[in-house]
Amino acid sequence: MDAIRTMRKAFPERTILADMKTVDTGALEVEMAAKAGADVVIVLGSADDSTLLDALRSAHKYGVRLMADLISAPDPVKRAVELEALGVDYVNVHVGIDQQMMGKDPISLLREIAHKVNVQLAVAGGLDANSAALAVKAGARVVIVGGNITHSDNVTEAARKIRQSVDCPDAVEIRCVGTVDQEIREILKEVSTSNISDAMHRKGAMKGIHPLVGGKMVGTAVTVQTFPGDWAKPVEAIDIAKEGDVIVIYNESKDVACWGGLATLSALNKGIAGVVIEGAVRDIDEVKNLGLPIYTSNTVPNAGDPKGFGEINAEITCGGQTVKPGDYIVGDESGVVVIPAERAYELARRAKEVYKNEKRLFDEIKRGGTLSEIMELKKWEKH
Structure with a gap:
């Protein structure tokens, strides 16, 4: 909860989303996040309905909104319809990293779900400035971006580009997507x-x-x-x-x-x-x-x-x-x-993630760190 408190103190006027991914004891975790300063709390959409309903009651009690995350849901379209019926405030169409490696795409899933529900939709999973614009056009009200900001050379510039794409999606020149072989x-x-x-x-x-x-x-x-x-x-x-x-x-x-x-x-x-x-x-x-x-x-x-x-x-x-x-x-x-x-x-995508991580390490070493310090090697030594 310290992270939420820190963010709330630093950004008192901003909406703080707590990505709890709660799967049990929904009421307790929503209460904790709300008291720490969160405005929106994420629970797993695949959690039992009893957990979700209790989380909703807690959200209403403490004045926060509830977002259900569809990551790894066996049938995300069907579950989105069920989550809307339960009364969640948002459904997050989320394709996880391992799913992305297998070629699953959050935008196509978002489009499919958008035709089935009226609840507000969020989207997450490997998004960049290009796909963020596509997400808004597909119906997303909330766009969640992680790695393409945190792993970039210039975090501020990466965030700015994505913000521009979300605010003005029609101004973004959409890249043509080739065949799978071409992408590989x-x-x-x-x-x-x-x-x-x-x-x-x-x-x-x-x-x-x-x-x-x-x-x-x-x-x-x-x-x-x-x-x-x-x-x-x-x-x-x-x-x-x-x-x-x-x-x-x-x-x-x-x-x-x-x-x-x-x-x-x-x-x-x-x-x-x-x-x-x-x-x-x-x-x-x-x-x-x-x-x-x-x-x-x-x-x-x-x-x-x-x-x-x-x-x-x-x-x-x-x-x-x-x-x-x-x-x-x-x-x-x-x-x-x-x-x-x-x-x-899959392996091409995973190799790209290795490349990004090594580039980050390279940049940290250039700034004066040593490889052993950055990787905390002593922490993993076997004695």
Whole structure:
């Protein structure tokens, strides 16, 4: 309650919303928040009706308003209708962080609920200046923004932009939303392989695969399984791959090359995003001059023969990681990570959160803090 008291003292004329997320003892927690200075108290919409009704009685007694939060409600539209019938003052259409990582969008849910109820609606969940304007247009009376203010380089400027979007939503130029694949690729181009590995709980990184030709590489996998020095299938994969794909090759030999300068030029002309090879590459001077990102485990001068053994677009193992056709492959100077296609959107979003957090730590270190102090490492030491 100290936080509410502090806010009330600092902003005596402002509306203070206490995000209690109460799930039990509704009357008690509403009373505590009200006496501390809150104007609006949030309870969980998924709480039992008895908790909500008792919270409402307490809210009426102490002169505050009650907001029910729909985060993680099994059927948020149905529950919104029920909450309106119970008599809450606001329903908060809230998509949680983990739900956002899975692609759930508060704006589309807000639009759906707005057609079903007349109660005042709030909205929360990953909102920025762009989506805040969309929220107001969709019917939100209250827009709740957290991370896109607190994680920004300039908190004041970020808050100002969002305030402007809420006040003048028609003046905001709404960004066009591309396909899911386009969004995934845009995020993966922004984050590092280290960010992605952290988001995957230290998994996904290929072992023994290093950049031969650097540069950021992002694309979906076309897989090749071939045999020592047999370069037929790797070259044929260029014809199958689409622009923006990454060819991922497992070749059993590190002593005989299955890829070289001519294959690189052919892949470059096709618009291939990069090549990953557990095996050997040759024509290194030529390959480096061409500039196509290539990651490999070895380099040699000699090549094998195009015998045609192996297969294209089957599940393979490369660098110790299982790679399936269509998985997202990301490479940079740290190495290569594999992102399963079925979790690509989620993991891209989680990697973006890792990136934001590391940027915040970087800024704090630049201001003079040390990494151990900022992360409070001694607090977590095991004795």
